[in-house]
Amino acid sequence: MTTTGSVSTLDGNTFVVSDTAGDIDASPTEPNGLFSWDTRYLSRWVLTLDGHRLNPLSTDDLHYFETRFFLVPGTGTVYVDATLSIIRRREVVDGFHEELTILNHSATPVTLTLRLDAAADFADLFEVKDHLKKKGKYYTRIDDNLLLLGYERQTYRRETLINTAAATHVDAGGHTTHNSAAAIDEHGITYTVQLGAHGSWNTELHVGCSLWGWAANQRVTARTETGHTRKDMEEDLAQWLAEAPKLECDWEPLKHTYRRSLTDLAALRFAPMTSGERTLPAAGLPWFMTMFGRDSILTSLQALPYAPSLAATTLAELGARQGSRIDDFRDEDPGKILHEMRYGELTAFEERPHSPYYGSADSTALFLILLDEYERWSGDTKLVRDLEYEARAALGWIDQYADLRGDGYVWYQTRNPDTGLENQCWKDSWDSISYTDGRLPGFPRATCELQGYTYDAKKRAARLARTVWHDPTLADRLDEQAADLKRRFNRDFWIEDRKYYALALDADGAKVDALSSNIGHLLWSGIVERRRAHHIVEHLLGPRLYSGWGIRTLAEGEERYNPVGYHVGTVWPFDNSFIAWGLRRYGYKNEAARVAAGILDAAEFFNGRLPEAFCGYDRAVTKYPVPYPTACSPQAWSTGTPLLLLGTMLGLQAVDEHLVVDPALPVGIGHLALLDVPGRWGHRDAYGRGRVQVRADDRLRKLRPQLSTLQTLVNRRES
Amino acid sequence: MTDATADYFHSLGEHGRYPLLRATSGTIRFDLTGNGHAEHWRVAIDRGHIQVSRGGEHADCVVHVAKNLFDGMVTGQVNTMAAVLRGQIDVEGELHLIVMLQRLFPGRPASPATATRRHKK
Numbered sequence: 013m014t015t016t017g018s019v020s021t022l023d024g025n026t027f028v029v030s031d032t033a034g035d036i037d038a039s040p041t042e043p044n045g046l047f048s049w050d051t052r053y054l055s056r057w058v059l060t061l062d063g064h065r066l067n068p069l070s071t072d073d074l075h076y077f078e079t080r081f082f083l084v085p086g087t088g089t090v091y092v093d094a095t096l097s098i099i100r101r102r103e104v105v106d107g108f109h110e111e112l113t114i115l116n117h118s119a120t121p122v123t124l125t126l127r128l129d130a131a132a133d134f135a136d137l138f139e140v141k142d143h144l145k146k147k148g149k150y151y152t153r154i155d156d157n158l159l160l161l162g163y164e165r166q167t168y169r170r171e172t173l174i175n176t177a178a179a180t181h182v183d184a185g186g187h188t189t190h191n192s193a194a195a196i197d198e199h200g201i202t203y204t205v206q207l208g209a210h211g212s213w214n215t216e217l218h219v220g221c222s223l224w225g226w227a228a229n230q231r232v233t234a235r236t237e238t239g240h241t242r243k244d245m246e247e248d249l250a251q252w253l254a255e256a257p258k259l260e261c262d263w264e265p266l267k268h269t270y271r272r273s274l275t276d277l278a279a280l281r282f283a284p285m286t287s288g289e290r291t292l293p294a295a296g297l298p299w300f301m302t303m304f305g306r307d308s309i310l311t312s313l314q315a316l317p318y319a320p321s322l323a324a325t326t327l328a329e330l331g332a333r334q335g336s337r338i339d340d341f342r343d344e345d346p347g348k349i350l351h352e353m354r355y356g357e358l359t360a361f362e363e364r365p366h367s368p369y370y371g372s373a374d375s376t377a378l379f380l381i382l383l384d385e386y387e388r389w390s391g392d393t394k395l396v397r398d399l400e401y402e403a404r405a406a407l408g409w410i411d412q413y414a415d416l417r418g419d420g421y422v423w424y425q426t427r428n429p430d431t432g433l434e435n436q437c438w439k440d441s442w443d444s445i446s447y448t449d450g451r452l453p454g455f456p457r458a459t460c461e462l463q464g465y466t467y468d469a470k471k472r473a474a475r476l477a478r479t480v481w482h483d484p485t486l487a488d489r490l491d492e493q494a495a496d497l498k499r500r501f502n503r504d505f506w507i508e509d510r511k512y513y514a515l516a517l518d519a520d521g522a523k524v525d526a527l528s529s530n531i532g533h534l535l536w537s538g539i540v541e542r543r544r545a546h547h548i549v550e551h552l553l554g555p556r557l558y559s560g561w562g563i564r565t566l567a568e569g570e571e572r573y574n575p576v577g578y579h580v581g582t583v584w585p586f587d588n589s590f591i592a593w594g595l596r597r598y599g600y601k602n603e604a605a606r607v608a609a610g611i612l613d614a615a616e617f618f619n620g621r622l623p624e625a626f627c628g629y630d631r632a633v634t635k636y637p638v639p640y641p642t643a644c645s646p647q648a649w650s651t652g653t654p655l656l657l658l659g660t661m662l663g664l665q666a667v668d669e670h671l672v673v674d675p676a677l678p679v680g681i682g683h684l685a686l687l688d689v690p691g692r693w694g695h696r697d698a699y700g701r702g703r704v705q706v707r708a709d710d711r712l713r714k715l716r717p718q719l720s721t722l723q724t725l726v727n728r729r730e731s
Numbered sequence: 732m733t734d735a736t737a738d739y740f741h742s743l744g745e746h747g748r749y750p751l752l753r754a755t756s757g758t759i760r761f762d763l764t765g766n767g768h769a770e771h772w773r774v775a776i777d778r779g780h781i782q783v784s785r786g787g788e789h790a791d792c793v794v795h796v797a798k799n800l801f802d803g804m805v806t807g808q809v810n811t812m813a814a815v816l817r818g819q820i821d822v823e824g825e826l827h828l829i830v831m832l833q834r835l836f837p838g839r840p841a842s843p844a845t846a847t848r849r850h851k852k
Contacts, residue, residue, distance in 0.1 A: 167818040223818075332831065336751055339807070339838025360816035367812040401750050427841075 018044065019071055020646075021079045023104040023245070025049060025282050025302060026221065033068040034081040034100045034110075035059060038133070043140055046108055046172075048221040050302065050356035052140065053172045056131035059100065059112070061085050061124055066098055076279035077245055078103045096122070105242045108219040116207045124207060128217070129200040132172045134163035136356030138364055148357075152198045159196050168360055171222045176201055179215035183208045252278045256318045259658070260685040265616040266654075272620035273654045276646040277315060281322075303353040303368075305330055305375030306438060307648050309382045314589060314652030316389050317659055317689050323386040324395055330379055331402040333368060335409070340427035341365050343436075347409030349375040351433070364431050371433040372440075373414060373424035373462055376406045377469035384472030387480070388666040391692030396480045407473055407490070410466055416456045420500060421517065422466050425456035437462060438587075439530075439565065443572060444579035445516050448525045450571030453518035460513050461530045463501050464537030470494040471538070502541050511547040513540075527551060527567035529587050535594025545598045552591060553603055560631025561614045562588045563607065568628075575628035582625040582640050585611050586649035589656040596660050601676035608657040609678035615654060622650040658686065662698045666691060675700025736763065736798065739805035740772050744783030749835060753779035757828045760790035765798035774832065792828040795821040807837035 021028045026048040030036045036057035038044040046054035059066060066083035073079055081100040095118040101111045116122060138144065148165025161172040179191040194215070195202045205213050252274070259270045282303065308330065312323040335348035342365040343351075354366035365371075380403060387396050396403075416423035426432030434442050437459045445459060446452050474490035477483045505513045507523060513531050514523035532552050534540045540548055551557055556567035562583035566573050574581045588611050595604035614637040615622045624647040627638040661684060663674030671693050677684055682702045688695040761772045771787040796804075800819055803809035811833035814820050822829055 165817075168816075169818055332754075333834075336834040337807075337836075337838035338841070340841050341839045342810075344838055355816055357817075360813055360818075362810055362813045367810050367816065398754065401753065 019073070019079055019081075021077060021102055021104050022279050023077045026104050026108070028054075028102065028104060028108060030057070031068075032071050032081070033059070033066055033083055034079070034102065035065065038140075043137075045135075046219060046221070047137065049223070050137045050354050050359075051170055051221070052135045052137075053132055053170070053221040054108075054130065054219065055133040055135065056129055058129040059083075059098075060127045060129070061096075061098065061114075063125070063127070069097075075246065075249060076275060077105055078242070095120075096124075103242055105245055107221065110217045110219070112215050112217070114205060114207060114213045116209065116211050119209045121206070121208045121211070124205040126203040126205050127200060128202075130159060130161065130172075130174055131199065132161040132163070134170050134357070136358045138354070138356060138358045144358075146357075154196050154198065157193050157196075159198075159201060165357065165361075168357060169223075170357075173220040173222060174201070175218045175220070177216045177218075179203060179205070179213060181206070181208070182212045182214075184210035249275070249278055252319070255690075257689045258687040260683070260687065262682045263680065263684075265620070266612060266658075266681070266684075269612060269615045269620035269654050270658070273651050274318070276621060276651040277311075277319065277322075277648070277655075280311075280646060280648050280651065302355070303329065303350070305349045305351050306372055306378060309349075309375060309378040310586060310590070311648040311652040313382055313385060314586075314649065314656040316385060317664055317686070317691070318655050320386065320390050320690060323382055324390070324392065327379070327383055327386065327395060327399060330375075331399050334402050334405060335370050339370075342367070342369050343371040343426055343428055343432055345370070345409055345413040347376065347405035347407075348413065349379045349406065351375060351436075365428055369432075371424075371426055371428075371436050373422055373436040373459075374438065374465050376409050376414070377422070377462070377465035379403075380406055380469035380473050381465065384476055385666075387476065389691045391669075393480050396476055400481050403473060403476065407470070410469070414466075417458075417519075417521070419521065420497065421458040422462040423456035423458045424462075439579035441579045443577075444565075445524060446526055446566075446570070446572045446580075448527075448570055453516065453524050454520075456519055457516050457524070459516040459530060460501075460505050461533040461537070463497065463505070464534045464539040467494050467497050467501070467539040468537040470497070498539050498541075501539055502544070506544070511544075512551050513548075526570045526572070527556060528570075529557065529563050529565050529584075529591065532563060532587070532591030532594055535598050536590050537594070538597060540598070542598070545600075549595065549598070549600050549603055552595075553606065558610075559583055559628050561610045561626070561637050563591055564628040573628075576640065578625070578640070581628040583614075583628055583637075584625045584650075585614070585622040585653040589649075589653040589660070592657055592660045596663060601663070601674075604660050605676045605678040608661050609680070612654060612657060618645075621646055622653055623647065624650055658684070662686060662700050664689070664698055669693060671696045671698065673698040673700070677702040735802040735806050736772075740774075740783045743774070743781060743835070747781060749779050749781060751779075751834055752776055752781070752831055755779070755828065755831045757792060757825055758790040759792045759794060759828050759832060760787065761801065762787075762793060762795045763798040763801050764795070770798070776828070776832070790824070792822065792824040792826065794829055795823075804833070805836055807839050810839065811836060 019030050019032055028046045029044045036044050036054055038055040045052040064086060067086040069082045069084055071079065071081050079102050083098040083100060084094060085096055097115045099113040103109045148163055151162045151164065153160040157176045159174040163170050176194050178193050181189045181191060203215065207213050256274050259267055261267055308326045312326040315322050330349050333350050335344040335346055338345055348370045350368040350370050351372035352366055353368040354364065358364040359366045383396060383399060383403060387393060410422060414422040416425060424436035426434060433440050435444050443452065445457055470490045471494045474487040477487035477490060504517065505523065507514055507525055512527055513534060515526045515528045515530055516524040518524050531548050535545065535548060552563055556569050557563050564581050564583055565587065566580040572580045576582065588607050592604045592607040595607065614626065617636050623639050623645040625640040627640055629638060661675060661677055663676060665672040669692060671689060671691055677700050684700040686698045689698055755776050756778055757776055759774045763770050771785060773784045773786055773788060773790060775782045800809060800814065804811050815822060
């Protein structure tokens, strides 16, 4: 797929992806369409005027849930007939609405045939992604003002309900007349439009996505319980933006990126079908508009100083779905935090294990990390008390179920070889974990960052046990276990002659020796021995890992390195944001600022919206960051990346009752301030001043705070 | 003849306390149909305490499901959430109650091949 020229309108896990004219013309592999609950409810939605498709003049992205397309008829040549305009306004609010308006700019009345082709393939997102065939049958029904497209497989039934309303004509004198509704056939809707001189014509459509069998013999739309109006959504977005800290900065693109991030984060909020109004971040458009343990947790961490409510919901929801039994098909164990929840047909027929699926080895430790970090910021000890049982169960999972070789490390190996995940770490593609010579290790595997997360989770849980659960015995035991893990990890994972930690241990306990970005997460976790930190930092910012835009997932020179490989050479913004946090943790402020600047600079090329990943080409070669071909955008943890990077540049930390600020800004940012940062202190402002004064003429020359040269600049100033 | 459903409800009521449900309160009625008649089971959850009774009184959440399918749910052969998604279970009222209760149902039984691979402490 390409996202070039595609327009997304979304609300939670209902979203429309179309071309720039607003048309949906899905090929088997294109993720265009109207999607809801992982199912494509419209695969074709094409507007024609007198048999011709329309040309877009502009697209107006009003809110994330509302888009306007300004169209004109084309003649098949470059000539554009400007005597008619068509405005197509769509919203995703409680279903999908589309308003069509035609304006006649000439003094001649016209008769037009406006046609909307509609079809639904009801593909499960997994089918779109993996090109699978459907097993059920389709049906169509036509009623008064209604075109119903249906799909049925045994008891499974999904229906798209397209409702038309009467059209309205307004003549040049402002007189309004109502036309009878449209002609409906099985493949779409046809309007015969009599348009007077300087007249306008207008009609509306509503598309509902329904699931059957939810309640006895009645059809319900997915959002009945949380039905909301457009006004609600506008107010909600305004409030969301108003409650977030205000950014002040002399680098304009950063302000734009910040606002974009906050808005996208609002758009990606998602209420799981069973949680009522509570929302947490879905992972990303188009493939992952659902609850992901890892993604929801990491995004909530990134957003803690801005929108702490996301963390609270994520913890509560993931806790309520914590594993409770052994289920090999779903890789479920008691105490394990879920990987991914899905609602589509393949999940419904247990052809995929996502109801929910538990195949991630890190989300359980990350759950504990978020619980502690959330309490440090918010002071919300009530939630920590409420989740004590879940936290203890999570600790129990780490000790009892994750240690597959019985040697005190967290390992993974799927128990569902057909449809489970091979790699149960964030780099979850099949080839992500390799030796330097390109071989793939056997299973189970213990990747290094899993041990780091586990170390951090135990340290943090020890703090909660001591201060909130009043269980000093548990606290002492966790501290001892963590210290022991750190000691063993530094013995077993360290590759002495290369001065970095192995990517993983293989099934024999031997080192998987590739150099990867995973070592950066070890800094974030604090499992790196202090005397070794400088080696790690040198690798992270050395030429094999650092591209000039960011740190690559896998180092240049590794056999499987590929700058366009999903987890084997691309740069992932979220990965970099946590590495920057890790650099701060070990006192490498300038290096953290350098990583932040590279990624934020890249964000400007993506109009403030960082994709999931971009290519690992050297910055000197491409001059701009090249998007990874099928990257998701917006994607939650990429959306959260600028937020975390702002925090690392300002050195924000919640320490006891205080917000600690310790700024280190990249060259090119003169001042940076976050006003009204919420937390247990109420609201506080955080200010940072650059080490280099930015002059007005630098601004005019549009100098970016690109830090490829920072090292030399800083060295010069400090020498 | 063994009745998986009756066995399950009896043991559910006998055990009584479930920390997994300690934040959950509400009543669920199961209307199980099959062989031309319906049987009703009512589960009252009060902050993790469960009481099981028979009868068709009002409940916050009413689950309509075929008896043989329910036998599968309480023995781990059928995943409750998947069955809801494919329309085999009708749920009226508070969906979250059945979502929480089904966490007590067993997981899918292991196939012999995978069971040996699992590490046991």
